[in-house]
Amino acid sequence: MTDGPSARPQSRIHTAPRTDVSQDQGGFRTHFNFPGRMVPAHDDHGYGPLATVVESFMDPGTHIPMHQHRDEEIISWVPGGVMRHDDRRGNDLVTDSEHLLVMNAGRGFWHAEATLADDPPLRMLQIFVRPRRLGLDPGIQHEPIPDPVAGEWRHLFGPEDGDAPLFVRNAVDCYDCRLAAGETTDLPSRPGWDTYCYVFEGAVELGDESLGHTESALVTDGTATLTASADATLVAFVIDPDAPVTRQGTIGR
Structure with a gap:
C-alpha cells in the first residue's frame, strides 16, 4: 500500500500532545482528539471526513441512556474489555477485541451503551466520520474482525464497496497495528x-518526531x-482531505 523509497514524496508531519478537550460524566469520561487542529491555519477542527477520534472510558x-445520533458514522473500537449496546431496532450487542461496531446514523439512530458491574474497566476509541451527505438511510454493522498479526496493519473499516470488514459512507480507511519495541x-x-x-x-518514533501514549500525528503529502x-x-x-x-x-x- 506504500510506495517504494525512490518514489516516496516528501511528507510533512504535524504532531499533537494528548488533547486537553475532555468531558467528565462520572463513570463515563471522554477526551476529544481533533485532527484538523494539528495543521496551522486550518479552519476546521476535523480533517476532511474524519471529525474526531474520542478516547472513551467507562467504569464497571x-x-x-438511550439517545439519538444523526448524520454521522460512529465506530466503536474496543481493544480490551467489553462495550454493551442496545438500540430501538432490538439489537443487543457486545463489542470487544474480536468485533467492531459501526453505527451509520443517517437520518437518525437511537442507542444506549453500558458496562455491567462485573465487567472490567473499559478504555476504547469512538470514531466519528462525517458522511458524504445528509439524510442517508440509518443502519448498524456489528461484525467479527480478523485476528491481529503482530507488526502488520489490520484493515478495520473503509469506504463502501471496499475490501474492509465494515464500511463508512465517506473516504476514510482505518487500520490498527501492534508493534513490538524496536x-x-x-x-x-x-x-x-x-x-x-x-x-x-506505547511510544514510537515517526520520522524525526517522537510520539507517546495518547499522542498523535497527521502526515500530509506522502507517507512516513x-x-x-x-x-x-x-x-x-x-x-481523502477533499472528499465532500x-x-x-x-x-x-
Missing part, C-alpha cells in the same frame, strides 16, 4: 490522501516510517 456498572513499519497510505495516526499505547520505542498499539486513518462532507452530525460536526 455504567449506563448511558520494530519498524510504514504508515498506511494512498496517493493523494493523508494519514492520521494515534498512539493508543515509524519505529516502536516501546511496545505500541496504533490506530491509523487514511483520509456534511458537518451537521450530532457530535462529529
